[in-house]
Amino acid sequence: MNFELGYELPVGLLLLTAAAWSVAARDSYSATVGFVSYGLLIAIVWMQLQAFDVALAEVAIGSGLTGLLLLGAAARLRAAEARVTVRPTLALRILAALACAAVAVAIAVTVLTLPEAAPSLAGPAVAALPATGLGNPVNGVLMAFRAFDTFLEKVVLVLSLVGVWSLAPDLGWSGRPRLLHPFADDGVLRFLARTLPPVGLLFGLHLMWNGADEPGGAFQGATVLAAMWLLVLMAGLAEAPRIRARWLRVAAVAGPATFLAVGLAGVGLAGAFLAYPEPHAKSLILFVELPMMLTISIVLALLVAGPPERASEP
């Protein structure tokens, strides 16, 4: 048995175990713990496949942020979950198992019947990369070749925040999100919230700046910034902003707005929507990425913070 296999086999088995655990777990808290471990293991697999950008995104968004959202949901549901005593009937459970198995089989068959040499645009994308001035092909695809997808992704992010905010009660509409911070008066968490953010800020900006040429990017960097802000909020060192604050709303749409403006300018300057005039491609991409990072970090943090609950003080 060679080293590669000796390493990949246990990781693969662990991955399947974590996946099975998060499906089979009875309560939502245990399922979430399984899901987070599953995400971390998946990131190791992506690393093994040399897909560092995907690994970073998986750790930051797939495992970290989604895990945090699910943990928050599990905490809110805990009381309700304990009250549910009615279990689905045996027939219903068998039916659900059959439906799930059918989906799994369908996916497996689809994967197995894919053509051996999968259709790929990787070659042309790498060949056209010098025109963007970027060194990281993943970022080139995200910010130039498939810029429209990335732009819409940011719009969806803002819409999701609107969705969370629309769950606010009438009185909370002018208030602040209420973050649960059971450790707010705790010196330990306050110490971390004072020590880590400078490092995190630098690291987040580094991920974005470096993303032009090496693995990283605005989304991964912004997740780090959002985590730092959440840490400060959870330690009780700062209060979540009122959601009616003008600066907050401007910041929440700054990314997509800048992207749209640069895209429209591309119609005149480069002949197509979201096209960059070639000599300035890289600087324009960085110009779009900075406000995008602001939007992503603010929206992600506010998604975790939840809908505003507290009525505004006089």
Add this chain to the structure above:
Amino acid sequence: MSALADLFTVVAVSAGVLFFLAGVVGLLRFPDALTRLHALTKADNVGLGLVVLGLLPQAGSFFEALKLLLVWLTVLLAGATVGQLIARVARQAGTRR
């Protein structure tokens, strides 16, 4: 010289892995949350420290070595904080019962 460095790496990383192994055994065998935390934090702090120490001679450049040390320091900071927070919750839950 390089053989000596390799030997150092093997010894230090093996010692680190031993700490992780002991931490996992403790996590599985110890009776309550506080003692389990006690076992785990040793694995995190000393185990990772020894692994990083062992990898230092293999680092390609000074900055790579610095990065390894920085990873260890960050894990120390996070591990110490999270350990304290979990211990606090465990103690509160214990006194409430």
